[in-house]
Amino acid sequence: MDLIVPPGPGIPRGLVIPNDALLERFSRSSGPGGQGVNTADSRVELELSLATTPGLTDSQRRRVIAALGERIVVTASEHRQQRRNRVAARERLADLLREALAPPPPARRATRPTRASQERRLDAKRQRSWVKSNRGRLDGTHDG
Numbered sequence: 001m002d003l004i005v006p007p008g009p010g011i012p013r014g015l016v017i018p019n020d021a022l023l024e025r026f027s028r029s030s031g032p033g034g035q036g037v038n039t040a041d042s043r044v045e046l047e048l049s050l051a052t053t054p055g056l057t058d059s060q061r062r063r064v065i066a067a068l069g070e071r072i073v074v075t076a077s078e079h080r081q082q083r084r085n086r087v088a089a090r091e092r093l094a095d096l097l098r099e100a101l102a103p104p105p106p107a108r109r110a111t112r113p114t115r116a117s118q119e120r121r122l123d124a125k126r127q128r129s130w131v132k133s134n135r136g137r138l139d140g141t142h143d144g
Contacts, residue, residue, distance in 0.1 A: 005094045010060070010101035017055055017097075023047040024086070029077040043077035046089040060101055067100035 003022060005015035029043035050056070050065050050072065074096065076089035113121075 003090055003094060005097050005101075008098050008102065010063070010103050011098065015055055015097065015101075017048065017053060021048060021053045021055075023049075024089075026082060029080075029085075040080075040082070042080060042082045042085055043075065044082065044085040044089045046074045046076075046086075046093055048072045048093060064097065064100045068096060072096060 002019050003017040005011060005017070007014040023046070025045040025047070026041040027043045027045070028041055049070065050061060050068070051070055053061070056064065072093060074089050074092045076085040076092065079085050079088060
């Protein structure tokens with residue numbers, strides 16, 4: 001079955017990666033699982049080579065490779081059934097691709113602080129200075 005990445009930022013029409021571009025490997029999962037843990041290959045490794053993946057435009061390919069590298073390997077072993085781990089690995093890979101394809105946020109435009117905010121800051125500093133200067137023993141030289 002093909003990997004379907006739903007539409008989102010950077011991929012307005014979504015993305016379909018053919019099953020031929022994905023390499024699935026299965027192995028024994030670690031951890032608890034009863035009698036079947038030593039015999040069932042329920043752990044799933046899903047690998048995608050981005051250099052040869054069809055369905056990506058050149059700009060998308062550059063963006064994903066810059067974010068994730070040439071190869072993406074996702075593993076899933078949290079479920080006892082291989083079928084559920086396959087689904088989990090595909091969901092994880094789709095999430096990674098969706099995040100990597102999202103365009104970067106716009107650059108922050110520098111702004112000057114307003115006069116009122118500068119005055120509030122200076123008033124707060126004066127107040128704090130007054131509080132600190134009036135700490136300790138009172139010897140009659142300070143206001144208070």
